[in-house]
Amino acid sequence: MSPTPQERRAARHGLIGSAPPARRGRTAPITVEAIISTAFGIVEREGYEALTMRRLATALETGPSSLYAHVVNKEDLDELLIGRLCAAIxxxxxxxxxxxxxxxxxxxxxxxxxxxxxxxxxxxxxxxxxxxxxxxxxxxxxxxxxxxxxxxxxxxxxxxxxxxxxxxxxxxxxxxxxxxxxxxxxxxxxxxxxxxxxxxxxxxxxxxxxxxxxxxxxxxxxxxxxxxxxxxxxxx
The missing domain is CATH 1.10.357.10 (Tetracycline Repressor, domain 2)
Incomplete structure (x- = not known):
């Protein structure tokens, strides 16, 4: 059986260890919650097509590699976003x-x-x-x-x-x-x-x-x- 996204995310954390340092000027830590909130903001203002890992990293004032310490890939991010919306049902x-x-x-x-x-x-x-x-x-x-x-x-x-x-x-x-x-x-x-x-x-x-x-x-x-x-x- 293939690993679940949660297991893949956990495995990714194990491989990376700590998250890469953010770019200078950023003071708030990068967390899954911050990633989800920022992603929703991009979609709300610019539409879903504008949401890419690079665009998200720019909005968070960091590099794309920093995001992969918290989400496996774009598909994993999509699941987190849809899950957050479903949680309100x-x-x-x-x-x-x-x-x-x-x-x-x-x-x-x-x-x-x-x-x-x-x-x-x-x-x-x-x-x-x-x-x-x-x-x-x-x-x-x-x-x-x-x-x-x-x-x-x-x-x-x-x-x-x-x-x-x-x-x-x-x-x-x-x-x-x-x-x-x-x-x-x-x-x-x-x-x-x-x-x-x-x-x-x-x-x-x-x-x-x-x-x-x-x-x-x-x-x-x-x-x-x-x-x-x-x-x-x-x-x-």
Missing amino acids: ELPEPHPDRWREQIAGVCAQLRDQYLRYPGISQAALAAAPANLDTLRVSEGMLAILLAGGVPPQTAAWAIDALVLYVNAHTLEVSYAKRRRNHSDDGWVVGREEMTGRFAALPDSFPQTKRYADELTAGSTEDRFTFTIELMLNGLL
Whole structure:
């Protein structure tokens, strides 16, 4: 069995011993907590794409090698960040009559955590959950689904699908917000203009022309709620 990130981090500490000295001028010690806090600040201000080990080291006024005394690599940092966000998720006591509402609530909390830091859900994509805080959320979701009578295999795959949707949804919202904030050439259009474009399509698009209002209706929240409910209603 391959070592866990925690074991790899511990092994890394054993190889390095003490952390390399920070650059002159830095007075605060470099800790895992300082690394996580600074990384969140970078993502909040500049987006997840800006977060690199070199950019993080610069913000901490040290060299990249100093960071590796505390985190194994960028992937390890990603797990720490997602774990920190998951630690804030409140998990309800599973209730067989309220399981849909409870799961929807957990998904909404996760969405809101990701939206605080533009694009950070990328860090959770294609990553096997190993952080205990991340596993706590999946454990809680599994308990809720099982309490609702969802078969174990269905529940296991449902968690994967739900979390994947939350990741994709928040990533799309982050990209859309960034495009709106930085577009100065009219490329980004609103609902009214989009509806007009659909209505003006040639007759070879009869359904799109006819249902232009429906295709563009609803807020981001409406669409998120609809999709989560649609997924949950199909589990049984």
